[in-house]
């Protein structure tokens with residue numbers, strides 16, 4: 001057992017872990033990050049939102065990310081049976097960056113972690129947390145080391161940024177089911193060989209399956225002639241399909257005429273992966289000397305690419321509060337962390353619900369749109385889901401339902 005008491009122990013070196021670690025270390029704190037994998041490692045979640053640039057900058061990580069040559073992203077394009085709904089983030093209602101990047105996460109996450117390490121953060125790879133004790137004054141974690149032995153680490157505060165590993169929710173029995181049905185996603189990277197000059201590589205393309213409005217595809221271009229391609233559908237849609245091969249994914253993709261044409265010369269050179277039942281919820285995001293960040297807390301759905309933004313927002317909030325707490329301020333974590341974080345999460349939740357019940361599609365594919373309302377919706381798509389000046393943050397479900405009803409009543 002190490003006798004050292006760190007200011008903060010962080011589980012996981014994904015975006016949430018690295019952003020929190022960098023902010024704390026730059027604030028003069030002693031941080032230990034314990035990461036199960038060896039970086040670089042594959043991770044899904046490649047289309048960022050402009051809002052997250054603020055947190056990358058706050059953590060001092062922007063120069064390294066800017067220098068990495070990632071694909072710029074300035075908007076989102078939705079398509080269903082030849083009807084486009086497009087958003088340029090420059091239209092957004094909220095102030096803040098209107099551009100971001102589309103990134104291979106293996107590269108992106110390694111840059112964030114390496115930079116945090118350069119600031120002085122101690123990151124230990126191939127260190128897996130298997131047990132915790134948050135009942136003590138200083139929380140402790142039991143960690144499996146690369147040689148198979150175990151070591152106990154102690155910190156004054158524990159941040160769980162373990163993503164889908166969900167260490168604290170599992171060990172503290174905090175998990176509860178999501179309101180969303182269980183869905184499956186299959187995805188891979190391809191050499192896209194797209195020759196269509198109209199195709200805009202600066203945007204994520206979301207296409208809706210021609211027959212099933214709840215089934216959708218993403219196409220996320222990278223800067224090296226490759227794309228991330230994926231399909232999302234309720235598990236039952238996969239029942240009669242092979243889910244193990246890239247041929248199965250390309251069969252799905254070929255059911256969408258636009259993608260079929262666009263990717264006619266693509267080289268499917270990487271194995272497909274799949275993930276099922278990723279939407280999860282928790283009873284609480286904080287407790288005695290701990291907080292859950294990013295996906296370790298809650299994951300909604302990939303449709304609006306909100307995952308990394310929520311992860312970074314939670315990291316920025318928790319690290320900021322922790323610095324204040326270390327300076328002697330009394331922090332009420334439920335009031336100061338959980339509640340304000342959930343404002344934005346709940347905004348995205350309303351948008352995800354509206355996507356799958358068809359209302360959001362009725363809105364974005366409606367051809368006569370109010371410029372003011374477009375700006376407000378665009379802001380959410382750009383990740384500004386915590387801007388309470390935006391009426392679509394203040395009351396998202398009621399506004400989306402009313403707007404969808406208007407669009408339906410007034411045809412296309």
Ligand code: FAD
Nearest residue numbers: 012014015016036045047129162163165294295302307308
């Ligand atoms: P992660 O990035 O998952 O990092 C967690 C880290 O913790 C990992 O490195 C892991 O190895 C480590 N860890 C886990 N368990 C342990 C343990 N026991 N001990 C030590 N370390 C551990 N988001 C977007 O923003 N844009 C998208 O386009 C997008 N697309 C998505 C598509 C799909 C199909 C899915 C399922 C999700 C998508 N997401 C997207 C969400 C995105 O993947 C996550 O929200 C994001 O990666 C969360 O970041 P994080 O730092 O919380 O966790």
